[in-house]
Amino acid sequence: MDAAIRAVALVKHFGVVAAVDGLTFDLAPGRIYGLLGPNGSGKTTLIRLLTGMTRPTSGQAEVLGVAMPNRPNLARIGYMTQADGIYPALTAGENVQFFAAAYGIEDMARVREALALVDLADREKTIAATLSGGQRRRLSLACALVHQPEVLFLDEPTVGVDPLLRVQFWAHFRKLADAGTTIVVSSHVMDEADRCDELLFMRAGKVIARGSGATLREQAGTKDLEAAFLHFAGVGAVAA
Amino acid sequence: MNLRRLRAIVRRVVAEVRRDRPSLALLFIAPIVVTGLLTFILREAETPDVTAVLVASADTPGPVVAAIEGALERGGIKTVQFDEATARVNVAHNPGWVAILLPPNLAGGTITLVTNGLNPSAEGAQIGAVQRVLVGAAVAAAGARAPTIAHETVYGTPSTDPMVPFAPAIVAFFLYFFVYLLTGISFLRERTGGTLERLMATPVTRSEVVTGYAIGFALFATIQVAVVLTWALGAIHVPALGPIPEFAIGLGIPVAGSPLIAFLVVVLLGLGAVSLGIFLSTFARTELQVIQFIPVVLVPQFLLSGVLFPVETLPAVVRPLVAVMPLGYAVDALRQVFIGGADLASGALQGDLFVLALVAVLFAWVASLTIRREVV
């Protein structure tokens, strides 16, 4: 099957910093991919390149067979940014409704559905500024989901979300993936990583390892992912 | 341009501003308070120094001239006598001077007062002072058939309400000021709050964003202008009721042209201000910085656009800058409508409207360039 997301020798420099340093990979449709790496390892930059928010210094990013940046293709992509990116003066419902309209959807049923999904159905009329931090995070997710995208990029979606809801989030991500949505989740929380089908360990703009959680642990000969990451990071450091 | 997406942006902008009660209040209350205060100050101002130039026609009887001169001097008005041409040259160059052209026969004749016209606010008071003396003296000299007194100016159209030249300028300035401030701040929030990045991750185009903002704020600008114009031009007299004495709502400033054309002018100006706000929000990192741009961007416009100081009296050095002040074109256009009664057939008004439209389009384009995106 054709790749849902493809990076070919993708490079992004900010001055002397190589935020993304020559990445080539294919991501298959209907799977959940985890981008794991420390602060500044290039996760957000990679997602911005794949969504076409920024142009690569060199190389190419493709989503659903279309080279990014491409504006019409954005209708098939959902992007939950690392910052909440919601309008504090609007109500929860108005926020979702606005982003839905931006994607060309004016069906209020879809808006309510997205709100229900993140457990905010009873907060439709609440001004976003008065929601709690975790509730705003959920609202932000609803805004990224409302148009039922084929490819979903989630930049640290579970930060500030309570454990119970986090479980619900992941259950929902799995449901979406089963329905064919390709999901890319960035995180530096290792215990979430095991819920992904495949992990990409990132460090200094490079993918230092790729595989399922079990495979990576096995390769590294460690019990937990954290130790596995350090193992690969050490190998990366030696190689570099 | 997708109309549904555009409508969504307009609705969002409107909803945001509507919820921002303090800004909304400021939008309407501030211009009303300031125009009211200014009107009061100008109308009640002290009489300035006046020099009267008495111009007698060849047939005006000498004693009449002498009587009027005497009355003027007694009224504390310095008086000189010239022929008409010299008088007009003097008036053109001296804002404090008033030429009094006496007819051959005062009884039933017309006394014409000529003023400079550049600073009508001061002239209103000058004319008033001269008029009071003249009427008394003329009645004494001519008997029952008192002469009528006409007023003409070297520049512009005469008016005795000192607020007349300010009303259009103040309307334009407030609109420009508030639309800039509100757009600048809400767009800054859009940039720093991450919503712009998010919006750019949807199929919305940059021109839809700029147009959406422009329409949204144009709606508020329109309401603001409607309220301010009604307040400034209207004079609703409320009759006395019991202990409450008769009073009037509105400043009752006379307007020669159509308020609808005035509307068109300010809406074009407002569109330019929206784009200016979007553009400058690029260079600001905090809301305070948006405000800090005011002395840099708005105050020079205020000083150089003839709001307070007539463009004609500005030092030659800064004169070229006047041409690049959008506010100046709006003030000029509004004065033509308010004072000159210009309609759309007027070439000068068309010129101003053209420049304002050009500025709006140009700034909108520049503003859309400041919304960083890899795809249009």
Ligand SMILES: Nc1ncnc2c1ncn2[C@@H]1O[C@H](COP(=O)(O)OP(=O)(O)OP(=O)(O)O)[C@@H](O)[C@H]1O
């Ligand atoms: N717009 C930018 N201008 C300059 N440098 C940037 C910019 N965006 C990112 N960088 C740099 O690129 C590197 C990678 O940043 P990025 O935001 O992709 O990291 P991240 O993996 O998402 O980190 P975090 O876990 O903290 O979110 C960092 O060194 C960062 O300073």
Ligand SMILES: [Mg+2]
């Ligand atoms: Mg990040």
